[in-house]
Every structure is written in C-alpha cells, then in structure tokens.
Amino acid sequence: MVNMTQATPALSVVGVRIAFKGRDGLRMVASDVSFEMRPRARVSLIGESGAGKTVTALALCGLLDTHPGLISGQVILNGADLYSGLSRISREVANNGSVRIEKSSWKFQRMLNKQVRPVARKGIGLVFQEAKETLDPMRTVGDQLMDALRAGGSEKSRQEIEERARFLVRRLGFARGDEVLQAFPHELSGGMAQRIGIALALAAGPEVLIADEPTSALDAILQKQVADLLLDLHKEGNWALLMITHNLRLAEYLAETILVMYRGRVVEVLPAKLLGSRDEPLHPYTEQLRDASIELVGNHFGARSPNGAESHGLGHPTPYDPSTAVMKSPCPFLERCPRRNQLPAAKRDLCEKEVPSFRAASKSAGHWVRCWLFEEQ
Numbered sequence: 040m041v042n043m044t045q046a047t048p049a050l051s052v053v054g055v056r057i058a059f060k061g062r063d064g065l066r067m068v069a070s071d072v073s074f075e076m077r078p079r080a081r082v083s084l085i086g087e088s089g090a091g092k093t094v095t096a097l098a099l100c101g102l103l104d105t106h107p108g109l110i111s112g113q114v115i116l117n118g119a120d121l122y123s124g125l126s127r128i129s130r131e132v133a134n135n136g137s138v139r140i141e142k143s144s145w146k147f148q149r150m151l152n153k154q155v156r157p158v159a160r161k162g163i164g165l166v167f168q169e170a171k172e173t174l175d176p177m178r179t180v181g182d183q184l185m186d187a188l189r190a191g192g193s194e195k196s197r198q199e200i201e202e203r204a205r206f207l208v209r210r211l212g213f214a215r216g217d218e219v220l221q222a223f224p225h226e227l228s229g230g231m232a233q234r235i236g237i238a239l240a241l242a243a244g245p246e247v248l249i250a251d252e253p254t255s256a257l258d259a260i261l262q263k264q265v266a267d268l269l270l271d272l273h274k275e276g277n278w279a280l281l282m283i284t285h286n287l288r289l290a291e292y293l294a295e296t297i298l299v300m301y302r303g304r305v306v307e308v309l310p311a312k313l314l315g316s317r318d319e320p321l322h323p324y325t326e327q328l329r330d331a332s333i334e335l336v337g338n339h340f341g342a343r344s345p346n347g348a349e350s351h352g353l354g355h356p357t358p359y360d361p362s363t364a365v366m367k368s369p370c371p372f373l374e375r376c377p378r379r380n381q382l383p384a385a386k387r388d389l390c391e392k393e394v395p396s397f398r399a400a401s402k403s404a405g406h407w408v409r410c411w412l413f414e415e416q
C-alpha cells in the first residue's frame with residue numbers, strides 16, 4: 040500500500056476490490072484500491088467517467104450493495120475496521136484471491152446495516168453532484184440540518200442546535216439565513232443546494248468528507264465559490280477531504296495529493312503541484328489526462344502549449360468505451376498505452392503478464408507510480 044503519511048490515518052483503504060455480476064461473469068470495477076489519508080488531508084481522486092471513483096466512494100460508506108458481485112479488502116476509518124469479519128461471511132474464489140459474497144446475501148446486508156453504515160454515517164460525510172436529490176423534498180432545510188446536527192451529538196439542547204444551524208447557514212455565505220432554513224429543497228438553486236449538501240455532510244462532525252463531483256453541475260463561477268467554500272471550511276475544521284472529480288484543474292486547486300484512477304486501479308499517487316510537471320515521471324495515463332486538459336483550457340500548468348507540444352508522442356487520448364471496461368490484462372492501460380514501446384523488449388511482456396507494483400518516483404517525496412516504465416526507480 041502507498042503510505043502517504045506517517046501520522047495515524049483518518050482513513051485507510053487496503054486492497055479494496057469491487058465487481059458486479061454481468062452476463063460474461065464478474066466485471067471488476069475497482070481492483071486493489073489502496074490509499075491512506077492523514078487527518079485533515081486534502082486528496083483528489085481523478086479519472087475519467089466509469090473509472091470506478093463513485094463505486095469506491097460508496098463502498099467506503101457501506102452504501103454499495105454489490106450482491107451478487109464481489110467485494111473484498113479493508114476500510115479502516117479512524118482505527119475502526121468497517122468490514123471486519125467480511126472473510127467469515129464470504130468465501131474465497133480462485134481469481135486473484137478475491138472474496139465473493141455468499142449466495143445468500145443476508146449476512147452481508149446485516150453487516151452493512153449493523154456494522155458498516157452506523158460507523159461510516161458518523162465518520163464520513165458525503166456530498167454528491169445533485170445534492171438536492173439527496174434532500175427530503177417534504178421537509179425544510181432547517182429541519183434536515185437540525186436532524187444532522189442532532190446525529191452528530193455535540194449540541195445537546197434544541198436551542199443549541201438551532202443556534203448552530205443559524206451559524207452554519209451564515210457561514211455558508213447566505214445573507215438571509217433564516218429564509219434558507221425555512222425553505223424547502225425545491226426552492227433552492229443548484230449552487231444553494233450544493234452548499235446545503237456540504238453543511239449537512241459536515242454537521243455530524245465526520246473525520247472525512249467525500250465530495251463526489253459536487254460542482255460538476257454548476258457553472259464556472261459557482262464551481263469556484265463552492266470550491267473556495269470547501270477550502271475555507273476545511274481550514275476551520277478537523278476533517279480530511281476526498282474530492283472526486285474528472286476536472287484536473289479543480290483537483291489540483293483543492294488537494295495536496297492526487298490519486299489517479301484508471302479502470303478501477305489507482306495507477307499514480309502524486310503531490311498536486313506535480314500534475315503539470317514536465318520533469319517528473321508521470322504515468323502514461325496521467326500524461327494523457329494532463330495533455331487533454333491543457334488542450335481544452337490552455338496552458339494552465341505552464342508545462343507546454345498544445346501547439347508544438349513536446350510530448351512523448353502521446354497524441355490524443357483514445358475515447359473510452361465503458362463496455363470494454365472488464366480488465367483483461369494486468370495493466371489496465373495496456374490497450375491505450377503509447378509508451379509501452381519505450382520499454383526494453385523483455386519488459387514489454389510484463390505489461391501483459393504482471394501487475395506492476397507501486398514504485399516511489401525518484402525526485403519528489405509522496406510520488407508513486409504503478410507502471411513498468413518506472414520499475415527501476
């Protein structure tokens with residue numbers, strides 16, 4: 040596992056695998072996902088649509104009922120092993136030592152309900168792209184916020200809870216806080232709903248806030264406002280942020296550390312400031328993402344311009360076809376990799392045969408790459 044911190048982590052994810060059962064058998068959508076987040080860390084998980092970002096986030100919270108698929112691995116939240124005992128209610132299948140849930144899923148359901156979700160609900164706050172859809176349409180924002188504060192348990196009396204709710208909506212930047220508290224979800228604009236979603240997710244005092252594309256449905260100005268709000272709240276709070284996004288600029292803006300996911304595998308972990316680097320080795324997929332981002336938004340990283348780009352001959356990223364998302368080879372990027380031919384012939388075969396392990400990149404601390412190109416480093 041990539042050890043991103045010396046401190047006791049707020050969240051450790053160890054070898055998590057998730058698969059869904061399809062017509063052709065089990066379809067792996069997250070494979071050996073491992074990372075750690077120290078308390079108050081800011082981490083962005085990036086990758087194209089269908090990479091497995093959301094299923095991973097849902098699994099961390101016990102919200103993914105994968106029956107009759109497959110789930111294995113450890114999720115340790117502030118020292119508590121959420122899926123502890125999973126191996127007792129599962130049986131090993133031959134494929135890569137993965138664990139398949141028994142045919143009768145009631146034990147797994149019971150584990151989710153009694154063991155995983157109660158701990159995750161307190162320890163992990165979740166914000167989704169459409170926060171409005173997660174609000175109860177029949178109840179006011181104030182009632183829902185007060186419920187969430189009550190669940191956190193730090194404010195005891197009704198008066199304390201009401202005061203805290205008023206403070207929170209003011210802190211979210213609403214000038215007319217009382218009106219917002221009395222509003223029903225359908226009365227909120229998209230930007231307002233996202234801010235309320237963040238307040239609800241933080242109300243119970245979680246160790247980790249997972250924000251899954253929270254600004255993707257917003258225009259650029261609102262995106263920036265919500266991102267700045269997250270940063271401000273993070274400075275004041277005591278929680279770690281896991282930002283899930285396909286937007287590299289946003290990922291870099293919000294995080295110190297970037298996890299790059301491709302077809303269910305984390306292929307690179309790097310300090311955010313290196314995302315635009317020319318000098319550091321980057322995974323061929325990260326390079327494609329970065330170059331595509333530069334072509335779309337200009338030379339934001341100051342690395343090189345799209346015209347006259349001095350790349351590794353990467354060209355344009357191949358369009359992603361989710362129907363081919365079943366991992367057939369150890370390196371998930373094999374079919375699209377433009378740099379495999381840079382490997383000596385003997386090593387080139389490895390891309391098809393063995394999963395590359397994480398290697399520390401030589402120049403910067405906290406930079407890990409999973410690719411045979413960096414094996415020697």
Ligand SMILES: Nc1ncnc2c1ncn2[C@@H]1O[C@H](COP(=O)(O)OP(=O)(O)O)[C@@H](O)[C@H]1O
Pocket residue numbers: 059068086087088089090091092093094095361364
């Ligand atoms: N309930 C489900 N049943 C079967 N396949 C699913 C289910 N949920 C997600 N998937 C598949 O898992 C893969 C990863 O999805 P997701 O995590 O939503 O991607 P991302 O969030 O990175 O865009 C996709 O190929 C998606 O089709």
Ligand code: SF4
Pocket residue numbers: 323324370371372373376377378379382390395409410411412
């Ligand atoms: S392991 Fe091989 S195929 Fe995969 S990204 Fe690296 S060079 Fe390309």
Ligand SMILES: [Mg+2]
Pocket residue numbers: 092093094251252
């Ligand atoms: Mg998603």
